[in-house]
Amino acid sequence: xxSAGVDIGAATTKAxxxxxxxxxGFFSALLETGDNVRSAAEExxxxxLEKAGxxxxxxxxxxxxxxxxxxxxxxxxxxxxxxxxxxxxxxxxPEARTIIDIGGQDSKIIRIDDSGRVIDFSMNDKCAAGTGxxxxxxxxxxxxxxxxxMGPISLKSTNRCQISSTCxxxxxxxxxxxxxxxxxxxxxxxxxxxxxxxxxxxxGKRVGFRPKVVFTGGVAKNIGARKALGEETGMEIFVPEEPxxxxxxGAALLAQEQDS
Amino acid sequence: MYRELLKTCGFEAAEIEKxxxxxxxxxxxxxxxxxxxxxxxxxxxxYFDVELEGVRKILGAWIKxxxxxxxxxxxxxxxxxxxxxxxxxxxxxLAVASESVHAGPxxxxxxxxxxxxxxxINPVLETAEGCGLPPGLANCSLLQCRVGAIERGIIPKPDxxxxxxxLCDQAPKQDEVLLxxxxxxxxxxxxxxxxxxxxxxxxxxxxxxxxxAREIRDAMEKFHEFTGVQVTEAMVEAGANAYGALSRVFTxxxxxxxxxxxxxxxxxxxxxAYFMRSATKRALLEGPxxxxxxxxxxxxxxxxxxxxxxxxxxxVMFYLYHFTDxxxxxxxxxxxxxxxxxxxxxxxSTAIKSDYPDIYERVADVNLRxxxxxxxxxxxxxxxxxxxxxxxxxxxxxxHFSCRGAAAPAFMTxxxxxxxxxxxxxxxxxxxxxRTYSPETMRTRVETFAEVLRERRKSKAQAERHG
Numbered sequence: 001x002x003s004a005g006v007d008i009g010a011a012t013t014k015a016x017x018x019x020x021x022x023x024x025g026f027f028s029a030l031l032e033t034g035d036n037v038r039s040a041a042e043e044x045x046x047x048x049l050e051k052a053g054x055x056x057x058x059x060x061x062x063x064x065x066x067x068x069x070x071x072x073x074x075x076x077x078x079x080x081x082x083x084x085x086x087x088x089x090x091x092x093x094p095e096a097r098t099i100i101d102i103g104g105q106d107s108k109i110i111r112i113d114d115s116g117r118v119i120d121f122s123m124n125d126k127c128a129a130g131t132g133x134x135x136x137x138x139x140x141x142x143x144x145x146x147x148x149x150m151g152p153i154s155l156k157s158t159n160r161c162q163i164s165s166t167c168x169x170x171x172x173x174x175x176x177x178x179x180x181x182x183x184x185x186x187x188x189x190x191x192x193x194x195x196x197x198x199x200x201x202x203x204g205k206r207v208g209f210r211p212k213v214v215f216t217g218g219v220a221k222n223i224g225a226r227k228a229l230g231e232e233t234g235m236e237i238f239v240p241e242e243p244x245x246x247x248x249x250g251a252a253l254l255a256q257e258q259d260s
Numbered sequence: 261m262y263r264e265l266l267k268t269c270g271f272e273a274a275e276i277e278k279x280x281x282x283x284x285x286x287x288x289x290x291x292x293x294x295x296x297x298x299x300x301x302x303x304x305x306x307y308f309d310v311e312l313e314g315v316r317k318i319l320g321a322w323i324k325x326x327x328x329x330x331x332x333x334x335x336x337x338x339x340x341x342x343x344x345x346x347x348x349x350x351x352x353x354l355a356v357a358s359e360s361v362h363a364g365p366x367x368x369x370x371x372x373x374x375x376x377x378x379x380x381i382n383p384v385l386e387t388a389e390g391c392g393l394p395p396g397l398a399n400c401s402l403l404q405c406r407v408g409a410i411e412r413g414i415i416p417k418p419d420x421x422x423x424x425x426x427l428c429d430q431a432p433k434q435d436e437v438l439l440x441x442x443x444x445x446x447x448x449x450x451x452x453x454x455x456x457x458x459x460x461x462x463x464x465x466x467x468x469x470x471x472x473a474r475e476i477r478d479a480m481e482k483f484h485e486f487t488g489v490q491v492t493e494a495m496v497e498a499g500a501n502a503y504g505a506l507s508r509v510f511t512x513x514x515x516x517x518x519x520x521x522x523x524x525x526x527x528x529x530x531x532x533a534y535f536m537r538s539a540t541k542r543a544l545l546e547g548p549x550x551x552x553x554x555x556x557x558x559x560x561x562x563x564x565x566x567x568x569x570x571x572x573x574x575x576v577m578f579y580l581y582h583f584t585d586x587x588x589x590x591x592x593x594x595x596x597x598x599x600x601x602x603x604x605x606x607x608x609s610t611a612i613k614s615d616y617p618d619i620y621e622r623v624a625d626v627n628l629r630x631x632x633x634x635x636x637x638x639x640x641x642x643x644x645x646x647x648x649x650x651x652x653x654x655x656x657x658x659x660h661f662s663c664r665g666a667a668a669p670a671f672m673t674x675x676x677x678x679x680x681x682x683x684x685x686x687x688x689x690x691x692x693x694x695r696t697y698s699p700e701t702m703r704t705r706v707e708t709f710a711e712v713l714r715e716r717r718k719s720k721a722q723a724e725r726h727g
Binding site for chain 2: 067079080081083106117119120121123
C-alpha cells in the first residue's frame, strides 16, 4: 500500500509519499502555491513521486488537505487540515497533545488525544495578524530579505519593542513609526514575534495548552517565533525537522488507515 | 421574468395571474432584476427542500408577505413595525385587530426574501452604514436592515414603531434617534430590562410581569390613538389563539426532527419557524395550512424512513445561526451533521402556561419566561437544557459579535456546554451580514468539528459494545 498526502496551503503546497511501513520514512516535496492551485498540486505530487522513485500509477490512495484541498482532482478524499495536522504531529511526536500550527493565512491550536485524534481546536481565520502572511509583510517593511532571516535577527534584540496593533495593516504603520523613532530592526522583529505569540496564547487559552506542544507550519522554522511562543505560553515548544509537511504527512497516514 | 421562481415557490398558475402584478411591483421597488431572479432560482433550488410542497408554499408565502410589506402604504395600510425578536402575541393581536393595519417585524421579511432567497441584503446594510449605523459598535446588521431598507425606499416609513429592548438595548435607541428624530416616526416603547433574578429562571418576578403588562397596554393605547382601533381583550385572546394554532403545527414538525434519519433540512424548517415567529397577518392566515402541508410530508418521510442525511450521522444544535446565508447551514449538513435544533426551534411559548388572571399579564408572563427576555443566565440555560433534551452530539455556537444581547450569552452557553461535556465550536459572524466571514475558512472549522463528532460517536459505540 503506497499512499500520498497533498497539503495545498495558501502559501505553499506540500506532498508526502508513504509506504505501508510508515516508520521506514517518507518522501516529501514542497513548492510555492502561486496562482494556479490545481497545477501546484499536480506538480508537487509529481516531484514527491520522483523523489520516491515511483510512478503515479503505483499510488493506491491519495488524500488532499489544506485550503485548496478541493482543487486536487486526483485525490480520493479531501480532509480538513486540522485533522491532518493532528495525525501527522502524533506520528512524528507520539507524546504530542497540543499542536500550534501557524500557516500562511491562519493559525490554529489543536488538542489531540493519545491516538492523534483531534478533541478540540481553536482557529484564527479572521485576519492576517498572527499568521505567516503577517511576517512576510513585516519582512518587506523592514527590508530583511527573505522572511526566514527574521528569526536569527530577532535573537540579537536587547530591548524588544511592543507592537500593540492586532491588524497587519495597522501594525505596518506602527512598525514604520517605531523605526522612525529609532527602534532597531532586531528589537522590532522581536516585538513582531511576541505579537504573534501573544495572539496564539490568547487563542490557545480556550482549548488549553497541554504538553508536549508541537509547533508546525512554515512559521515554526522561525527560531525567533519559536522562542517568543515558548516565553509567552510558558511551555517547551517542540518543532519537528520538517514542520511544513506535517499536514501532508497526516493526510498520507489517513489514506493508509482508510485502506486498513 | 419571475414566473419560474414563483412556480418553484409554490404559486399556482391562477395565483400568479392574481398576485403577479403586485409581486412584480414590489420586486421593482426593491430593485430585483433579472440577474437577481436567476440567482434566487438557483439559491432556492440549492438550499431549500423544494421537493416538498410545504416548503415551496412557505417560500411563496414569504414572497407574498414581502409584497404586502413593500406595498403596505400604497395600499392604504397603517404600518406598524415591531422589534425583533418580536413579542409574537402583540404582533398577532395587531394582525387580528384591523384589516387596515400591516404589523410585523420587517427585518424577518427583508432577510428571508432579499437575504435568503435573493442573496441581496448587503446593499441595504451599506445604506444603513451611511445613515448613522456604522458596522461594529453594537450596530448589528439586524438594526441596519430596517433603517437601510427604509432609506432605500424598499419598505415604507412606518406610522408607528413598537420597540422593545428586552434583548437589545440598542434597538430602542435606534428607533428613537433614527426613526423618530430623523424620520419623524412615532415610537411606542414596550420596554423592560433583562434584570430578573438568575436563580429564579424561568419564573419572572411579579413586578416585571406587572410592568411589562402595563407597557403592552400602553402600546395598545398608543396604537388606538393613531388608528382609532381600540384593542380589546377579546382581540388579544384571538391573537394569542391564532398564534397558538400556528405554534402547535410548528411544535409537531419540530418534534419529528428527532427522527433518525432527520426528515427535513434546517434551512427549510427555518423559513417556517421564522414565518411563525413573525406572527404577521399572512403568517396567521396562511401559516396553519402551509404548516399542515409540511407536517403531512414530514410525517410521510418519517414513516418511510427517508431523510435528508444518512441515518446515524452526528446530530447537532446550531445556537444563534446565521439568518441570511443558507449556505452556512448547507455546508454544515453537507459535512454530515444533522442540525436538529436551531435558534428558532425547540422552545415555544405554547408549552408555557400562565396562571395570571389578567390577559396582558398572561402574555407578559409567557414571554418573560423565554430565556432571552428573562435574564442572561436564562438565555444560556435554555439552550444548554435544549442540547441535553435533544441528546445532541455537539453544539455549534454562533457568535454574533455585533449583537449586544447575544454576544456575551454565547460565551456563557459555551462554558455551560463545556462543563456538561458536550463538544461545541464557535462560528463568528454577524447575524444578517455576509461580509464578515470567509466561507472557505469556515468550512475547515465545520468539517473538523464534524470529524471530531463522528470519532466520538464511534468511540462511544465501541465502548458500549464492550460493556
